[in-house]
Structures are given as structure tokens and as C-alpha cells.
Amino acid sequence: MSGYLKDGQWHEGWYDTRATRGEFVRTTSAFRNRITADGSSGFPAEAGRYHLYVSLACPWAHRTLIARVLKGLQDVVSVSVVEPVMTRGWSFSDALPDHLHGFDHLHQIYTLADPQYSGRVLVPVLWDKKKRTIVSNESSEILRMFDEAFAGFASGPDLYPAAQRDEIDRVNAFVYDNINNGVYRCGFATEQAAYEQAFERLFAGLDWVEGELGKRPFLVGAQPTEADWRLFTTLARFDAVYVGHFKCNRNRIEDFPKLSRYLRTLYRVPGIAQTVDMDHIKRHYYMSHPHINPTRVVPVGPRLRFLEVDAAH
Numbered sequence: 001m002s003g004y005l006k007d008g009q010w011h012e013g014w015y016d017t018r019a020t021r022g023e024f025v026r027t028t029s030a031f032r033n034r035i036t037a038d039g040s041s042g043f044p045a046e047a048g049r050y051h052l053y054v055s056l057a058c059p060w061a062h063r064t065l066i067a068r069v070l071k072g073l074q075d076v077v078s079v080s081v082v083e084p085v086m087t088r089g090w091s092f093s094d095a096l097p098d099h100l101h102g103f104d105h106l107h108q109i110y111t112l113a114d115p116q117y118s119g120r121v122l123v124p125v126l127w128d129k130k131k132r133t134i135v136s137n138e139s140s141e142i143l144r145m146f147d148e149a150f151a152g153f154a155s156g157p158d159l160y161p162a163a164q165r166d167e168i169d170r171v172n173a174f175v176y177d178n179i180n181n182g183v184y185r186c187g188f189a190t191e192q193a194a195y196e197q198a199f200e201r202l203f204a205g206l207d208w209v210e211g212e213l214g215k216r217p218f219l220v221g222a223q224p225t226e227a228d229w230r231l232f233t234t235l236a237r238f239d240a241v242y243v244g245h246f247k248c249n250r251n252r253i254e255d256f257p258k259l260s261r262y263l264r265t266l267y268r269v270p271g272i273a274q275t276v277d278m279d280h281i282k283r284h285y286y287m288s289h290p291h292i293n294p295t296r297v298v299p300v301g302p303r304l305r306f307l308e309v310d311a312a313h
């Protein structure tokens with residue numbers, strides 16, 4: 001089960017949707033420091049200094065893993081992966097250890113950074129081994145740091161090109177509201193009206209993207225940018241999890257000609273396939289939300305054609 005920390009103490013509990021008429025409202029991330037190339041923020045870019053905690057199931061954490069791979073930071077920023085199924089929140093095991101502290105649970109990382117921390121215990125977490133604290137637990141900002149701050153250590157495509165920033169910001173906001181967070185607003189709604197409203201917005205959003213992808217290969221311009229990778233992590237989970245578990249079932253991504261081709265194109269970019277773990281994804285969602293799936297039985301299907309592109313090429 002999932003839970004939260006209050007004054008540094010762990011409590012079991014899910015999101016309370018009573019005050020918001022059944023609508024799921026996402027909490028904001030608490031740690032918002034920034035790594036910069038010049039170190040003016042107090043967190044200078046250094047090889048070997050920072051450690052990323054992720055869940056391979058989590059679409060937000062997935063963005064940061066993708067940026068790490070695309071920017072060639074595998075030897076610069078180390079990683080620990082949490083167990084896919086939540087027990088006292090995110091946890092570690094012998095197979096998936098906390099490489100830095102040997103902790104059993106991710107909440108211990110939060111209380112190491114702040115013994116009085118109150119709030120949810122979220123992935124991703126970017127840890128500073130020198131200051132022994134959390135730099136950030138906001139995926140959109142970690143993605144930007146990997147893109148910009150470590151230019152002296154590694155290289156890769158510019159994911160947030162200066163000339164396209166306004167357009168990327170605009171697309172990101174739309175995709176976040178309607179699609180990335182939209183699937184959660186469908187799945188975690190506890191009243192019919194809240195679910196139906198989220199459902200309409202989600203599929204209107206996907207219809208819009210389908211139309212845009214008829215005009216150009218990627219969301220902003222001719223090359224993938226962070227806008228595409230932020231959408232990709234939701235698309236990759238959609239047919240396997242969101243259609244069934246979150247009731248996002250007007251149609252599948254596979255049924256959209258442009259979106260399904262786009263998903264395959266992005267999946268085929270070197271390094272990306274290794275960041276997609278469908279076993280963690282399916283087990284996490286179907287087994288960690290007993291209020292949605294009390295039997296915790298994980299569906300065997302569906303067949304996911306975008307995962308078969310390696311075999312086909």
C-alpha cells in the first residue's frame with residue numbers, strides 16, 4: 001500500500017478525494033533545488049556526485065531515465081530502482097537495493113534529507129551524495145538539469161532548444177493537463193462525473209495530438225524534444241495499463257494511426273527500449289492500487305506491437 005510522511009512519521013493512506021468531488025488532485029513536489037553548470041545554485045554539476053532513485057513503472061521517473069540515457073550520463077549519474085509493487089510506499093530489496101544507504105524504504109531517504117518531512121514519498125528523487133540531501137523530486141526539473149547542466153561531461157541532442165522553448169512549454173502544459181495527468185484523473189476519480197470529465201479531456205487531447213502528427217513528425221519541429229519524451233512515457237503505458245486499469249478505453253493508442261507510428265519511432269531511438277520495463281509497469285499498477293484492483297491479478301495481455309519493433313528490424 002501507499003502512504004505519506006507526517007512530521008517524519010510514516011502513515012498508510014491513499015489520496016482523499018472527498019473534498020474535491022471525487023477528483024484526483026496531484027500534490028506538488030517538495031524539493032526544488034537545481035544543479036547548474038557553474039555551481040551558483042550550490043549544486044554544481046559533477047560526475048559521480050548525484051544519484052537518481054526511480055521506479056521503472058512510473059511515467060514521471062521514466063522521463064528522467066530517458067534524459068540520462070539520451071544525454072549519455074550513465075557514468076555521471078548513478079541509479080537505484082525501487083520494487084514495482086508498493087509496500088509501505090516504494091521499497092528496496094536484495095534484488096533492487098538502495099546502493100547508497102542500504103535502506104528498506106524510499107521514505108527513509110526523505111527523512112534523511114529532512115527528519116520532519118511531511119508529504120507524499122514520490123519518485124523520482126535526485127540525491128546529492130556530498131550534501132547528503134535531496135536536490136529535487138520534480139521530474140520535469142530533473143529532466144532539464146540533465147539536459148542543460150552536464151554539458152561538460154557528456155553530450156546528446158538538445159532536448160529544449162532555445163528557439164523552440166515557447167512552443168515546447170505550450171505543448172508540455174497541454175499534454176500534462178490532458179494526457180499525462182489526464183490518465184490519472186480518469187483512474188483515480190472516485191465519482192462518475194469526475195471520471196467522465198477527465199475521460200473526455202483525455203481523448204480530446206489525444207485526438208489533437210493525432211491531428212498534429214499528421215503535419216510534422218514530432219510535437220515541436222523535425223526532431224524529438226522533451227515534449228515528445230514527456231508524452232512517450234504515457235503512450236508506452238497506455239494500452240497495457242491505462243485502457244483497463246484506469247478505464248481510459250474509448251480506444252487504444254494502437255488504434256490511432258499517427259500516434260501508434262510515433263510511439264514505435266520513439267521506442268526505436270537508441271537506448272530507449274532499455275528504459276521500458278513492461279513487467280514493472282504492469283505489476284506496479286495492477287498490484288499497488290487495491291482500491292481499484294482488489295484481487296491484484298495482473299492481466300497477461302495485450303499484445304504490444306511497439307515492443308516488437310526490435311524483432312521486426
Ligand SMILES: N[C@@H](CCC(=O)N[C@@H](CS)C(=O)NCC(=O)O)C(=O)O
Pocket residue numbers: 002003028029057058059060061089120121122123124137138139140
Ligand atoms: N510531479 C511529480 C510526480 C511524481 C509522482 O507522482 N510519482 C508517483 C509514481 S508515478 C509516486 O511516487 N507516487 C507515490 C505516492 O503517491 O504515494 C514529478 O513529476 O516528479
